[in-house]
Every structure is written in structure tokens, then in C-alpha cells.
Amino acid sequence: MKVYVEGVDKSIDDMFISRGWEITYFIKEADLVCFEGGADVDPLLYGEKNTHSYVSEEADYESLILFTLANRYEVPMVGICRGGQFLNIMAGGSMIQHIEGHGVNHMIYSCYGSADEEVLVTSSHHQAMIPGDNSEVLFKSKDGINEIILHDVHKGWFQTPMLSFQPHPEYGGKHDTEELFFRLINDELGLST
Numbered sequence: 662m663k664v665y666v667e668g669v670d671k672s673i674d675d676m677f678i679s680r681g682w683e684i685t686y687f688i689k690e691a692d693l694v695c696f697e698g699g700a701d702v703d704p705l706l707y708g709e710k711n712t713h714s715y716v717s718e719e720a721d722y723e724s725l726i727l728f729t730l731a732n733r734y735e736v737p738m739v740g741i742c743r744g745g746q747f748l749n750i751m752a753g754g755s756m757i758q759h760i761e762g763h764g765v766n767h768m769i770y771s772c773y774g775s776a777d778e779e780v781l782v783t784s785s786h787h788q789a790m791i792p793g794d795n796s797e798v799l800f801k802s803k804d805g806i807n808e809i810i811l812h813d814v815h816k817g818w819f820q821t822p823m824l825s826f827q828p829h830p831e832y833g834g835k836h837d838t839e840e841l842f843f844r845l846i847n848d849e850l851g852l853s854t
Contacts, residue, residue: 664694
């Protein structure tokens with residue numbers, strides 16, 4: 662399997678390579694496009710005034726181009742942290758522009774399938790995703806924050822499935838974030854090595 666990784670975070674490349682994926686620099690030959698973390702997505706993209714967002718117009722512009730190409734070539738997409746927030750917005754969702762207490766390891770809980778599943782993840786974010794109508798929340802934190810959202814291609818305007826993954830699977834440590842990330846890529850996007 663081949664993945665196109667947005668940006669320059671080598672730890673994301675290394676994570677995919679360690680799982681048997683090949684990094685590609687050509688979207689047309691990718692089996693998956695991965696959007697990385699970074700600055701907040703501009704609230705203008707979801708029709709709101711900026712109250713607490715630290716935006717990068719350059720990052721938004723680059724993500725919009727990448728999204729447009731991946732969608733055109735029908736390449737499934739996954740987003741980590743800011744990347745997940747961006748995909749949530751592209752799927753018709755919006756954001757809570759500021760929350761507290763999501764910069765450490767914490768438990769998340771399944772909202773689908775085996776609803777009693779809990780997973781220790783690590784994250785670093787101060788915003789929270791509000792899904793659109795064509796999306797399904799897969800995992801939430803104890804305080805009700807949406808952590809992982811699947812965007813259904815059959816309900817939306819976009820051409821390919823997308824997964825918004827708020828935690829950071831590329832962070833090392835004693836948590837299960839990476840395992841969950843690749844399991845959902847396999848189970849929900851139908852991609853495995």
C-alpha cells in the first residue's frame with residue numbers, strides 16, 4: 662500500500678513505513694492520503710468568526726489543494742489532529758474553537774460497534790470537532806469531545822471515504838493510539854498492508 666503524507670513530519674512517514682506502507686509523492690498512485698497536524702483551520706472555512714483559532718493561511722491553502730486532488734482521484738483520506746479537523750470541515754462539520762484538558766494521555770470510548778471499548782490515546786489539541794450530517798462519531802472522550810469521526814461517502818458530496826482522527830498516533834509512549842489508527846484505516850477505509 663502507498664500513502665501520500667501531507668507536510669514534513671517525518672514521524673508520520675516513519676509510522677507508516679514501520680507498518681509496511683510505502684511513501685509516495687504522487688497522489689494519483691496513492692492508496693491513502695494522510696493530512697497532518699499543525700495550526701488551526703481558519704473558521705472562515707466553516708462560516709464562523711475567528712474567536713480562538715491560530716490559523717495558517719498557507720496550511721489551509723495547501724490542504725485545500727491536496728483535498729481537491731485526492732477527492733478528484735477518489736483516494737481515501739485520513740487526518741491526524743489538525744488534519745482530522747480539516748477533513749471534518751470539508752465533510753460539512755464545524756469546530757468548537759477552544760476547549761481545555763486535551764493535551765495529555767486520556768481514555769476514549771467507542772460510540773459504535775462494541776460500544777464498551779475504551780482506548781488510551783495521546784493528543785494535543787485545544788479545539789473540538791462538531792460533525793456534519795454525513796458523519797458518524799466513532800469515539801468520544803469522557804467529557805463528550807468527539808475524538809474520531811468517519812465521514813460517509815454515500816451521504817456527502819465528496820467522492821471518497823474520510824476519517825478524522827483527533828489523537829496523535831505518531832507520538833511514542835505507552836498508549837494504544839497507533840494500533841487504533843491503523844485498525845480504523847483497515848476496518849473503516851478498507852485499507853491494510
